[in-house]
Amino acid sequence: MKGTALKAYLQEENVRPSTLAKSCRLSESYMSRILNGQRLNPCIGVLERLGAELDLPVDRVQKLLDTPYNSFISARTLSQNATEQFFGLLKETLDALDQSDLATVCGLNDVICRKVPDSVCLKFNYLSWFEAFNSTLQGKFETAIPVFFEASQFSPRYDIEKRFKGKILGGLGAAYTARGKYTQGMKAFRQSLFLWSEGFQAAWVNMNLGTLYRRLTRYELSIGAYEYADKYGTAVTKLQAFVGLIQVSLDRKDFSAARKYVLKGYAHAKTLDSPRGKGDLYCNIAEYYFASGDLRRSEFFFRKAILFADRSGTPRTKHWACVELGALLLGRGLHKEFEATMQALESELSGGEDVLLVAKRLNVLGRQSLAERRYSQAIRLAGQGYALLVSLSTPSWVDFEESIQLLAEAYSGLKDRNAANLYIHEQRRLKRFEPR
Missing domain, CATH: 1.10.260.40 (lambda repressor-like DNA-binding domains)
Structure with a gap:
């Protein structure tokens, strides 16, 4: 024209x-x-x-x-084509994430960075999201939180935009949960499900929501969320749901239910080629055997968890398994192996981003000091773990109980009756309110 x-x-x-x-x-x-x-x-x-x-x-x-008139139309068309190309790549990225296919996600990220013009309005949000997502893979949750929040600052119109923002908010909720900020995590998960409440992504959000409910000791809600993830999730999400159900059962000391989920989870893991999620499963199977008193099998599965966490590139899982293995080795009196395990862990930890992991590690080191009759050091370590757990809106019940027991035993070792009795009474009070 x-x-x-x-x-x-x-x-x-x-x-x-x-x-x-x-x-x-x-x-x-x-x-x-x-x-x-x-x-x-x-x-x-x-x-x-x-x-x-x-x-x-x-x-x-x-x-x-x-x-000229036609040049204006061509520029407009080019802009629309670039946006359509980006939406296509974004959909592929979200589909790959549903399947926990990190190699494909990284490959698509390279394509988006190279081929999608900066003028595409959501490219900035995408780049912010990928940066935050990458930080969570490295266990840097506090670092990820403001970047996730920045990425979520847009008003979605189309389904792909709603799904994308739901994914961002799901990641934000998971980062908040890891940092013990449960109120903010709950809000982010609910906003995520409000935007996108169907398919594999909703199952993934429910799986993370199950973990949050478990940390809040709202076990029935936790079980419901995990069962939803098992029913509607991908193979890896189902595996993570079994991991959560094992942990809920152990928290409630329901070893019969824990054994049922151990068997289901192990059978499901054998059908999967990818190592993704297997490290978490083997870690919780090891915890089940540890709680049941079968230390030989427990050690086997902790070491297997570390191996698979390495293969799948999940350092957080590896660190958890190392801490738990350290507690087992210490309990068996294998001090040299304990020292080697904890030193290897110390060299890999990038910081105190995962609050529960840090508290667990402090408790294990406190238990070592107590065994060596270094009571003041045991009090310092257990006290640091106790303070971290108290800072949470709802502390991890098992780790909180362990911190209190360590403090009671350490003060008893120092012959400080008043301080020891304070924590002994706290132990008794906790027993009365222990969640089931």
Whole structure:
């Protein structure tokens, strides 16, 4: 079509030339000549009036007049094509995430960075999300939280945008949960499910929600969320659901239920080729055998958990398994192996981002000091773990009980009756309110 880009712009914005002419105190024939390129270089006064009515700077109006109609349409089409390309790549990324296919996710990220123009409005949000997602893989949850929040700052219109924002908020909720910020985590998970409550992604959010409920000792809600994840999730999400159900059963000291989920989870893991999620499962199977008194099998599965966590690139799982293995080795009196395990863990920990992991490690080191009759050091370590757990809205019940027991025993070792009795009474009080 003949004419100027300003003519195309008015069509895009649904502005009638006759209305614009009247607002600018121009004749319709004069406006027609301007729009069709028959009147070149209108005076500055006309440009200023057009700019004021269209809310455009004068140089932008002049550029639209200098640009052919068809060139404007081509630029608009290119922009639409770039957005469509991005949405296609984003859908592939979310589908790969549903399947825990991290290699594909990283490959698609490279394509998006290279081929999608920066002018695509959600590219910035995507890059922020990927940065935060990568931080969580490294266990840097506090680092990830503000970046996840920044990535979520857009109003979704299309389904793919709603699904993407739901994924961002799910990641934010998981990071909050790891840091013990359960109220914020709950809010993020609920917002995520409000935006996208179907398919594999909703099952993944429910799996994480089950973990949050478990940490809040709301076990029935936790079981319900994990069972939803088992029913509707991908193979890896189902595996993680079994991991959570084993942990809930152990928290409730229901060893019969724990054994049932151990068998189901182990059978399911054998059907999967990918190592993803197996480290978490083997770690919880090891905890089941440890609680049951079968230390030989427990050690076997802790070591297996460390191996699979290494293979799947999940350092957080590896660190948890190392701490638990350390507690087992210490209990068996294998001090050299204990020292080697804890030193290896110390060299890998990047910081105190996972609150429960840090508290668990402090308790294990406190138990070592107690065994060596270094009571003051045991009090310092267990006290640090206790303070961390108290800082949570709802502390981990098992670890909290362990911190209190360590403090009671350490003060008893120092012959400090008053302090020891304080923690002994706290132990008795906890027993009365222990969740079931």
